[in-house]
Amino acid sequence: MLSQTNIAFQRKNMHGTFRLIVYFVLTVITLAVYWQVNHFDFINIDDPVYVTENIHVQSGITLDGIRWAFSTTHAEFWHPLTWLSLMLDYQFYGLNAGGYHLTNLILHIFSTLMLFWLFRRMTQKMWRSAFVAAFFALHPLHVESVAWIAERKDVLSAFFFMLTLCLYVYYTEKPDIKKYLLVVFCFACGLMSKPIVVTLPVILILLDYWPLSRLQSSSQKLSEAKTALKIPLWQLKEKTPFFVVSVIFSFITFYAQYRPTVIHFPLISRIANALVSFVTYLGKTFWPYDLAVIYPFVEQIPLWHVLKATLLIIVISTAVITMAKRLPYLLMGWIWYLVTILPVIGIIQINSQAMADRYTYLPLIGISIMLAWGIPLLFSGEDLRKKILLPPGIASVAILAILTWHQCGYWENNTKLLNHNLHSTKNNFLAHNNLGAVLFKEGKIEESIDHYNEAIRVKQNIAVTYYNRGNAYNKLGQYQRAIEDFNEAIRQKPDYAEAYYNIGTIYAALGRYQLAIDNYNQAVNIKPDYAEAYYNRGNSYAGLNQYSLAIADYNNTIGLSPNDAEAYYNRGTIYAALGRYQLAIEDFKKVILLKPDFEGAYQSLQMVLAKQQ
Numbered sequence: 001m002l003s004q005t006n007i008a009f010q011r012k013n014m015h016g017t018f019r020l021i022v023y024f025v026l027t028v029i030t031l032a033v034y035w036q037v038n039h040f041d042f043i044n045i046d047d048p049v050y051v052t053e054n055i056h057v058q059s060g061i062t063l064d065g066i067r068w069a070f071s072t073t074h075a076e077f078w079h080p081l082t083w084l085s086l087m088l089d090y091q092f093y094g095l096n097a098g099g100y101h102l103t104n105l106i107l108h109i110f111s112t113l114m115l116f117w118l119f120r121r122m123t124q125k126m127w128r129s130a131f132v133a134a135f136f137a138l139h140p141l142h143v144e145s146v147a148w149i150a151e152r153k154d155v156l157s158a159f160f161f162m163l164t165l166c167l168y169v170y171y172t173e174k175p176d177i178k179k180y181l182l183v184v185f186c187f188a189c190g191l192m193s194k195p196i197v198v199t200l201p202v203i204l205i206l207l208d209y210w211p212l213s214r215l216q217s218s219s220q221k222l223s224e225a226k227t228a229l230k231i232p233l234w235q236l237k238e239k240t241p242f243f244v245v246s247v248i249f250s251f252i253t254f255y256a257q258y259r260p261t262v263i264h265f266p267l268i269s270r271i272a273n274a275l276v277s278f279v280t281y282l283g284k285t286f287w288p289y290d291l292a293v294i295y296p297f298v299e300q301i302p303l304w305h306v307l308k309a310t311l312l313i314i315v316i317s318t319a320v321i322t323m324a325k326r327l328p329y330l331l332m333g334w335i336w337y338l339v340t341i342l343p344v345i346g347i348i349q350i351n352s353q354a355m356a357d358r359y360t361y362l363p364l365i366g367i368s369i370m371l372a373w374g375i376p377l378l379f380s381g382e383d384l385r386k387k388i389l390l391p392p393g394i395a396s397v398a399i400l401a402i403l404t405w406h407q408c409g410y411w412e413n414n415t416k417l418l419n420h421n422l423h424s425t426k427n428n429f430l431a432h433n434n435l436g437a438v439l440f441k442e443g444k445i446e447e448s449i450d451h452y453n454e455a456i457r458v459k460q461n462i463a464v465t466y467y468n469r470g471n472a473y474n475k476l477g478q479y480q481r482a483i484e485d486f487n488e489a490i491r492q493k494p495d496y497a498e499a500y501y502n503i504g505t506i507y508a509a510l511g512r513y514q515l516a517i518d519n520y521n522q523a524v525n526i527k528p529d530y531a532e533a534y535y536n537r538g539n540s541y542a543g544l545n546q547y548s549l550a551i552a553d554y555n556n557t558i559g560l561s562p563n564d565a566e567a568y569y570n571r572g573t574i575y576a577a578l579g580r581y582q583l584a585i586e587d588f589k590k591v592i593l594l595k596p597d598f599e600g601a602y603q604s605l606q607m608v609l610a611k612q613q
Contacts, residue, residue, distance in 0.1 A: 019120065022130045023113055029397075030109050030137045033405045037101035037147050041413045044437055045293065046150035049075050051086060052095065060091045076350070078252045081192040082153040100149045107155040108146045112137040114162035115365065121169055122211045127386075128372040131393055135368035138400040140288040140407040141281075142364070144357040147411035148293075153194035154361050160190030161197055161362060168204055172212055184241055191245065195253040195343075196362065201242035202339045210328040264349055269299045272306045274345040277355040279309040281341065285360070285367055290424040291407055293417060294431050296458075297354040329373040336366030352430070414438040429458040433465050440472055448472050463493035470502065479506050497527035505536060513540040531560035535567050547574050565595040573604065581612040 042052050051057055056068045061084065069083035085103070093099025116133035120126050136142070145154035164186040171179040190197035208214040265273075284291065316334065324331040341363040346355070379385045410420040418435040422428060436451035452469035455462070470485030483506060486499040493499075504519035520537035524530050538553030554571040557564055572587030585608055591601035 018126060022116060022126065022133075026112055026116060026130070026133055026137060027109055029134070029401055030112060031105070033138060033401050034105050034108070034146060034408060036405070036408060037105060037411070038098045040097060040101055040147065040411055042095075042097045042149060043411070043414050043417055044441075045434060046075070046148075050150045050152070051090070051100065054086075057083065057086045057090055058095075059087070061087050073255070077153065077195065078249075079153050079157075079192060079194055081189060082156055082194065085152055085156055097149065100152070101147065104146050104149065104152060104155050107159045108137070108142075111155065111158045111162045114159075114166050118162065118166050118169060119211075119369075121166075122207070125373075127390075127393070128376070131372045131397070132365065132368045134397045135371070135400070136365055138397060138404050139285070139360075139364060140291060140400070140403045141284060141357045141360045143291070143404055143407045143411065144293060145361045147408050148358070151358055154358055157190050157194035157197050158361060160186050160193055161200060164190060164197075164200060165203070165207070168207070169212070172208075172214060184245070187242060188245060191249045195249050196340070198246040198250055198253075199340045199343060199362075201239050201246055203336060204239060204242065206332050206335055206339075210332045265297060265299055267347075269297075269301070270347050270349055272301045273297065273354050274347050275309040275313070276301055276305050278341065278345060279312055280355065281360055281363070282312075282367070284357075285364060288403055288407070291357055292421045292424040292428075292431075293357075294421055294428060294434075295354045295356065295425060296428045296430060297352055327374070327377070330370050333366040333369035333373075336369065337363045338366075340366065427458045429455040429462065429465070432458070433462070433468060436465075436472070437468055440468070440475070445472050445475050461492060463489040463496060463499075466492070467496065467499050467502075470499070474502065474506060479510065482506060495526050497523045497530060497533070500526070501530065501533050501536070504533070504540075508536060508540050508543070511543070513543045516540045517544075529560055531557050531564065534560070535564065535570075538567070538570065542570065542574060547578060550574055563594055565591045565598060565601075568594070569598070569601055569604070572601075572608075576604065576608050576611075581608050584608045585612070 042048075048054075054074075056065055056072075056074075059065050065087050066084065069080040069087070072078075072083070086100070089100050089103055112133050115136055116129050119129035119132055123129060145151045145158075164183055167179065167183045167186055171183055187197065187200055190200065320327075320330045320334045341359060344356075344359040346353075376385045376389060379388055410417050415435070415438055418431050418438065421431040422435065425431065432451040432455035436448040436455065439445075439448035439451065449469060449472045452465055452472065455465045456469070459465075466485045466489040470482045470489065473479075473482035473485060483503055486503045489499045490496050500519045500522040504516040504523065507513070507516035507519065517537055517540045520533045520540065523533040524537070527533070534553045534556040538550045538557065541547070541550035541553060551571055551574055554567045554574075557567040558571075561567070568587045568590045572584045572591065575581070575584035575587060585605065588601050588605040588608065591598050592605070595601070
């Protein structure tokens with residue numbers, strides 16, 4: 001007969017083997033579902049801001065780049081570690097989108113594995129912890145965070161979020177100052193990846209409540225009379241540095257996300273949308289239908305929708321509070337969901353969308369906790385639970401994997417993503433506008449105009465849609481229509497420098513140089529560093545034979561864009577016409593240095609050299 005020690009040892013080894021199997025299976029399934037992203041492209045929503053048109057990211061890791069990352073609020077966030085991670089990707093992959101996608105996927109897998117480790121370590125429940133991790137790894141609502149390069153901030157912040165929680169558990173097992181400081185440091189790294197991590201201090205308190213039971217263990221050391229006073233003070237003292245850091249980062253976030261150009265909806269509309277969105281997220285958790293990258297904001301939500309959502313929230317909250325003493329994990333999971341989604345629920349408006357799938361990336365962990373620990377309560381006996389729940393558990397994970405693989409496929413390119421978005425939503429002016437931009441870039445001008453028309457039909461007060469349609473009309477040579485659209489864009493947005501610039505280019509192409517100059521004047525008054533406007537205004541001055549003004553504008557262009565070969569060439573041409581041959585020679589030589597295949601520069605240089613002799 002085996003001794004009790006040997007039996008315990010064998011059980012420990014068996015559990016160790018099962019843990020390794022879970023780690024392996026989670027990794028393999030997540031890779032299998034998401035590996036397709038390796039072949040996906042950038043998309044035209046935010047990816048240009050973060051990578052494809054970001055000169056700082058495309059400079060790679062440099063001292064100037066690091067300084068910029070820590071000082072900028074570009075893209076309405078202060079998230080220096082996100083910028084640095086994208087710069088590092090550029091060092092390895094250049095503009096190969098697949099590399100950026102793989103980095104997102106790797107971070108997602110690490111977060112999944114840490115989530116499994118975290119709950120298994122705290123609860124000793126391996127299969128329930130595995131379900132929580134699989135739910136996080138494979139839910140279709142999380143595709144947006146993983147498959148969208150611009151959402152690097154989501155997966156990177158989640159990585160540090162999980163790492164912070166794991167280190168916190170280590171700290172609680174045997175507290176010391178070094179472990180504590182490491183937890184605070186990882187928390188700060190998470191905040192420097194995305195400010196959503198400000199909710200983490202509340203999550204730490206939730207873990208203390210369940211499953212760590214630190215409040216209970218502390219209360220056992222105190223009399224009941226002292227417990228009510230001492231426990232909150234003890235918690236407050238331990239978590240104070242986390243809350244202080246959260247407040248600081250919250251102020252930074254409010255400053256960074258101040259966008260006066262965003263259409264601000266009435267507070268009552270935002271509250272109604274928040275209530276309905278809160279419940280809609282729950283609905284899509286259990287039935288992930290019509291997922292979209294852009295959900296248009298509806299200002300007039302039917303009152304009964306708002307009342308129904310409010311009632312459901314009250315009923316669930318009342319139920320979990322009532323059962324808190326007996327079933328603490330239900331309350332813990334519900335508060336996790338509520339707290340982590342609250343900053344992005346839309347009451348404080350940061351964009352024009354009603355909701356976004358990516359906002360569920362961390363919150364759904366709370367729902368999965370409620371499911372993993374709540375459903376087994378329906379069955380008595382551990383053996384019975386394993387027999388009954390294991391098959392449907394595996395089936396549900398398999399279904400999630402299939403749905404996620406399918407949803408991920410829509411992110412292959414702009415056209416597939418936006419067409420799916422239009423199929424999944426109604427009256428979506430943002431999706432129409434973005435698809436119009438994609439079609440315009442592909443040379444499908446008339447199709448792009450159709451989508452711009454639809455966008456304007458849905459919402460008439462969006463300046464950028466008129467601007468984009470004006471570009472399309474300009475491309476077709478329908479100049480009067482283009483000018484009308486640019487003027488409408490300016491009417492709605494008086495500081496639209498690019499619209500003034502485009503009107504100027506149309507008038508210049510028509511030889512109406514003074515009208516062109518008038519519009520370029522407006523553009524550079526609004527945007528003093530607008531190099532292209534100075535260049536084209538210089539060309540218009542040259543067309544009117546106002547050479548000194550033309551040279552001044554070429555000087556401005558070169559000052560702002562030192563490698564602009566065309567500006568040097570045009571200035572050199574004017575110098576040659578004025579008989580200032582030496583200056584012309586210097587400019588033509590500079591053109592050849594910058595652009596060795598510029599044949600006109602060689603010819604002009606030879607002509608000037610011949611005249612100088």
